[in-house]
Amino acid sequence: MNEGRKEIFQLAIVLVGLVFLLKLFFIQVLDNKYAELADSNAILRQTEYPFRGLIYDRNGKLIVYNTPEYKLEVILDDVTSFDSAKFCRVFHLTAAQLREKWNELKQRKEFSQVKPTLFLDQISHTEFARMQDHLDDFPGFYVQVRTTRSYTTPALANALGYVSEVSKEQIKADASGTYRQGDYIGQSGLEAFYEKQLRGKRGVRFRLRNAKGIEKGSFKEGQFDTLSIPGEDLTTSIDLDLQLYGEYLMRGKAGSIVALEPATGEILSLVSGPSYDPNLLTGRQYSSNFKLISSDTLKPLFNRPLMAQYRPGSIFKIAQAMTALQEGVINPETRIRCDRSIINCHGAHTHEDLMGAIANSCNPYFHNVLRRMLNKGKANDPFSDTRIGLAEWNEHIMSFGFGKPLGIDLPNEKGGLIPTPAYYDRAYRNRPWKFSNIYSIAIGEGENLVVPIQMANFAATVANRGFYYTPHLVKAIGKSGQPLPQYTQKHLTTIDPKHFEVAVDAMQAVVEGGTGQYRAKLQDILVCGKTGTVENQPPMPDHSVFIAFAPRDNPKIAVAVYVEDAGQGARAAASIASLMIEKYLLGGTKRPHIENYVLAGKFLD
C-alpha cells in the first residue's frame, strides 16, 4: 500500500531545490533591481566640502579665513544608558537643560530613531577638544564638522560681503547645477563677486555604511572618489591699517571714504559708514543677526561707496573746467565776473581767472562756462543749440567714468547720472528745454548724480593727468597673481593731458590757499584737493565732500570722502581725506587736533 511514496519524497525534495534555484535565478541574475537597491543601501555618496579661498590685504595680512564648527549629533538607536552626570559635565549642560534637550529632540519633525539628529550646535574648537576624549563613553553621539567664515578684524564688512546657505531660488537660477541644498554661497560683496574663484571644487567620497548609517570604510578602495579642490585665495588691494583707520574716523558718521592707488586703480580702502561686524553674519548666528542688521534704520548693509548716489557738488567744477578747456570755450586766463544775480556764491572774490575760480569755487564762473559749452551757436535756435552742446558735454564728462557703473569687482554698483538730451526730453515730457532750464548742472547740483567710488576715480584720473584704471579690490587671484583682465586696461578721457596740469594747479591752490587750506594742508606733502558742499533737503545740513590726491607729482593715493549732513566740504570731508593721506603716506598723523576734530564729529558749530 505504500508503494510510490518514496518516489513522492524524492520528487518533493528535487522539486523544492529546483523551485529555489529558479526563484534565485530570477532575483539574482535576471533582475537588476536588487543590485541597485543594495548599492543605495550601502553606498553613501559623501560630499567633501572644499575650503573656501582666503582673503588677504595688500600686505599679506589675513582678513578672511575658515574656522571649523562642530555639532554633536545623536543616533537614538545606538544610545545606551549613560552616566548623565558625567554627560552634563562634559557637554557643559545642567541636568534640567539635558532633560529639556532630550524632550525637545523627540518632538522634532525630522526625528528619527536610526538617523543622525542634531543634538548640540555651536561647539567651538576648544570645547570640541575637551569632548573628544569622552565621546567613547557615550555611544550614539557623533561629532560633525563643517567650516564657516571668520574675520580677523571687524573691518570692511560691506566690501567683503557675507556667506550663507544657498537659497532654493539660487539653486534653481544656477544653470551649471553647482549648488545643492546646504551649500554655502557668497551673498554679497567680494564673496559674491568672486564666488567662482573662492568656492573651489567639491570632492566626492563613496563610503560604505551599515544599516544604521555608520561608515564602514571606503568603497572599492576609493577608486571613484575625487578630492575636493580648495578655492583660490584672493589678495585684495586693501591696506588693512588704512581701512581700519578710515572706519575709525567714520565712526558715528554716515558716508564713505574711498582711497585708490591712481597708477593702478587698486582700492586702498573702502569705508562705508555705518557698518557692522562681519563676524555677526557667519555660521548659525547668521539668520538671527541678519534680521537685526537689515532692519537697522541706519542701513549698515547699504554699501555707500558704490550704492549711494549723491549730487557731486563743487568737485564737479574740475571736470567742467577741463571739458571747457578741451572744447576751447575758455583758456586758463579767461576771467569771468562773479555775477551773483542768477546763481549765488561765497567769499569775497569778484573777477577770477580759472585757477581762482576753482580755488574759490566760484559758482557764477562755472555757470558762465557751461553756457559757453552748451550754447556754441551751432544751431540757430537756443533749444537745438543746447541739445548739441549737451551731447558734446555729456561725452566728455562720461569719459571720466561718471554716469555709468565703473565695473568695480563688487556687485550692485550704481552708475549715477550724467544727463543727456534724451534724459531732459523725458524729464520735460518733450516740451522744449534750453540752457536756462538746466544750468544747475554747471556746479554739480541739479540732475547730476555720482557715487563716491566715481569721485575717487575722478581724483585718480586727475592725478594721472588723463587716464584711469577701473577701481578694483582684488589685485591677485590665487596662484596666477593677476587681477581679472578688465582691470589692467587703461581708460583714457577725451581731455588732452595738458589741460590736466591746470586742474592740478588749481587743486593745489585749493589746499594751499583756497577753500581747503586750513584742514587739508600737510606740512611735508603737496596735497591737491577740491571741496564740495552739496545742498541737502532743508532743514538738514549740507553734505560735506572732498576729493584729493597726493603727492602732487607721481601721486600715490587719491581719496574721495563724502560725509552726509556734515556741512561744508572744508570741514569733515577735507579733514578725513587729509588724515587718510597722512596715514597712508606717513604712517600716521602729526596733527592730533584734526584727528580729534573728526572723532568729535561736531562739524556744524
Add this chain to the structure above:
Amino acid sequence: MRANDTISTGKLDWVAVALYAAILFLGWLNIYAAAYDEQTNNSLFVIPERLSALPSQMRQFIFICLSLLLIGMIMIIDMRFFEAVAYVAYGVVLFLLVLMPFIGKEVGGNKNWLGIGSFGIQPSEFAKFATALAVAKLINSPGFRMDNFRNQVVCFALIGVPMVLILAQKDTGTALVFTSFVLVFFREGMSPFLLVVGLCAAAIFVLTLIIPNNWYLYGTIGAVLVLLIAMGKKKIKRIVLLTTGAALLCLVIWSVEFIVTDVLKPHQQNRVKALINPDADPLGYGWNVTQSKIAIGSGGFAGKGFLKGTQTKFDFVPEQSTDFIFCTIGEEHGWLGSLVTIGLFVALLLRVLFLAERQKNRFSRVYGYAVVSILFFHFAVNIGMTIGLFPVIGIPLPFFSHGGSSLWAFTILLFILLKLDAHRSEVLQRI
C-alpha cells in the same frame, strides 16, 4: 567489540558523512563572512582575552569540535541502545521543556534557552531527535498499524505534546518543525487524505489572506459543492460527506480570519502579511524579507566575492549568521554559490532518504524518514523565507547556521541514523 568496527569495517555511509562535512565547512566559512568586519580585519582564528568576546566563527569552531566528540560517542554506543532509550530520551526532553518557562533564559523574545555558564543550550532543538526516536519506537511496536485511528491519535499526541510545550516558549518556528512528522506517518501508511487536507488548509489560509472579501471564497466552495453533487452518483452518504467537507472548509476560512486578527501576536501577523506583500511596508514588517532579498539578489550570477558582501556585513540583514545565513551565500557567491549549497542539501536529503529506505527494520526506517522530514522542513522553510517564498519563521539552516544547540541536535539526529545504517544487516541476523 562492535563499537569500533562501525568505522573500521567500512560500513559507515561515507557519502553522507562527506556531504555533512562539506555543508559544515561551507557554513563555517559563511558565519565568518557574516561576522567579518573590514575595519577590524579580524582573521579566521583569533583567541580574545575574554571568552564572551569570542567571534562567531570561533564559537562555531568550538561547536564543530564538540560535534565531532558527539559523533565519536554515537559510534561507540551499541546501536540497540537508541531504540531502548527512545522513550526515556523523549521523557527527559519533555521534562526539560515543561521546566523551561521556569528556569529558561529569555533570548530575543523566546524563552527557550537553558543557560550553562556563558554557553546555553536549547532543549527544543534536542526535542527533535528525541521525538524522532520515540515515534520510530512507537511505530515499530508490535501490532502497530498506521491506518488505525487509535494508533494515529497516539502518534499525533507524541508530536503534539512537545509542539505545545515549545509553543508555550513562544518559539513558533521550532514548534512548526514537528508538523514534518506527518510526512513520516504518510510514508508508514497513513491515508494521504490528511496530508491533502492539511495542504488544502494551508492553501486556503493563504488565499484567505490574499483575497480581501471572504464571500468570494464561500461562493466558490458552494459552486464546487453543487457541481460535485450534480456530477457524481446521487447517494445520500456521498452528498452528506461532501456537504460536511464544504462546511468544514468554510469554518476553516472563518477561523483563519479569527486567528490572524485575534490569536496571532502582532509580530506574527506581520510576518504573514510580509509574505503576501513585503513591499507594502519595506521599512516596517517587510524589512527582514526585503533586505534578505536585496542581499541575495545583489549577488548576481557569481557573487561579490568572499568577505565582499555589503548587505550581510553591515547589518542590513537581521540574524545574518543564524536564520538568514543563506543571504551571505547569495550575496557573496551569487547564483553559483546558491546552486552548490542547494545542490549539497538536495544530495544529502536524497542520500538520507536512500539510507532510510534501505533499512531492514521498521524502527530504523521510520527514524530515517523522520530525519529526512525534519531536515527537509528546515531546508525548505529556511531558504524559502530568505527568498520570500515562506513567511519568516525563525528556524536555522541545518549544519549551516551559527549555534551550538541546533548543530549538535542535527548532528546527533543524522549520526544515529548513520550508526543504525552501518549495522542494518546485524539486525536482520539477530531476528
